[in-house]
């Protein structure tokens with residue numbers, strides 16, 4: 656399952672590319688905005704990709720975009736989670752905060768990846784391959 660928050664569409668595009676790459680690898684995938692969660696799908700998921708964008712002042716004060724939307728997630732105790740974000744120039748310490756938030760929900764964060772918004776096409780395929788590889792290894 657792929658859950659995302661997106662303001663201008665880049666993270667949605669990343670989420671859709673991730674979903675497409677998972678499907679190509681033979682997985683059954685659902686890609687949803689984090690506010691449009693389906694609890695049944697969530698309960699069935701073997702792996703959860705969770706992504707948002709970087710909100711900061713380019714050089715400092717980086718944080719997960721609209722983190723409150725992820726705070727509203729139900730507990731995901733023990734679920735294997737791959738956290739990702741899109742960014743424009745420099746993501747700073749955003750991912751550390753995002754991982755902390757997800758761990759606070761009980762997530763088992765097994766991998767993280769920061770995707771540059773103008774390189775999504777080339778960065779997603781190797782990222783997904785690596786993430787799915789963690790499930791079988």
Ligand SMILES: Cc1cc2nc3c(=O)[nH]c(=O)nc-3n(C[C@H](O)[C@H](O)[C@H](O)COP(=O)(O)O)c2cc1C
Pocket residue numbers: 660661662663664665666667707708709710711712713714715717741742743744745746772
């Ligand atoms: C309010 C705001 C603050 C941002 N701050 C940063 C930043 O500090 N560093 C950075 O690399 N990108 C920053 N960005 C760019 C976004 O993180 C980037 O464009 C991202 O891909 C947007 O995802 P979206 O299209 O899904 O909203 C900022 C964007 C916005 C709207």
